[in-house]
Amino acid sequence: MGALDKFFETLPETFDVAKLLDPDVEAIENTIYNGSTTYKYFPVSRRSFFSKPQVRFSPREALNDEFEMSRRWREISADGIRSYIKDKLSVSLPAAFASNDLMVSMLAENMQENGQVLTPEQKQQAETILASEQGKLFMQNQLVAAQQALSPIVDLIFTQLETNFDSMVNDVISPMGVFCVTEDALNQQMWAHYADQGRGFVIGFDAQHPFFSHRDGTTQRHLLKKVIYTNEHTQNFWRNPYYLFLVKSPGWAYEKEWRMLKKFKGSDEAILTVTPEVHLWNIAPDMISSVHFGHKYNETELVADMASMMATGARPRFFKLVVNRAEGTLEEQPIN
Structure with missing residues (x-):
């Protein structure tokens, strides 16, 4: 730390920067994922996860909502x-x-x-x-x-x-990817949209694992942020910059989504020959707490994938999805 930095640290706070921000910012910062497990839906094409656990932080272009990370504020006066x-x-x-x-x-x-x-x-x-x-x-x-x-x-x-401003926002977004997870492993719409109509699988991650937090000395910051579902626009971008990353329309509320951001330059593996590019992060085996196989998952592949998962050192609970047509629900059945 230079002399000027040390000097500024000694100055008293003369202006409360919180006055510039919308009260929602504090609410977002203070909303912490308290569940033990958070879930990620995968298509069957991602079976490689079982032998090499990796997750993708997706660029804006790879997200399914065409309005992702777009203008949700009325003005940009600073x-x-x-x-x-x-x-x-x-x-x-x-x-x-x-x-x-x-x-x-x-x-x-x-x-x-x-x-x-x-x-x-x-x-x-x-x-x-x-x-x-x-x-x-x-x-x-x-x-x-x-x-x-x-x-x-x-x-x-x-x-x-x-x-x-628009160029600046693009410069902020371009080098960053989003990891999207959910509170619900048994959502019918998400199994249909993200897990190949029941042919895919859902991985449960330990939500309290260090992967989802950043520690700086004695201070710990939780990185999972809850998505806000609203059609409202914040008055000014600078009042709530989170509107750039965390707002979706109410039609997506069934996803119960939480998000985490990372810069692509920190990825463990990058596939640059495709558009959009793919950036992958390795996952520690002890972070994987459960696996739900879809009701249409290939039984032979299921056995092989369980063995591959165990070979990585992971010890998750395994479940097979069951369709209860009488109740109109998806249910989990433990695999012994």
């Missing part, structure tokens, strides 16, 4: 964030220019980047100059110049951001 930045800098700039220690530390860092070293004697000399009346006057003039340039620079940056 006035609130622009004011926030100006407010923060109006406090931090005077404090920075008044800190001789910071100025000397930044001088030392700059010299080091250019292969030079600020000796203790030179450091003392710099501190003496800055503490002199002439040094104070010089820094005051520099501060005035910086303050005069602050507003037009910030305005220019945000004007360009708003002008090129």
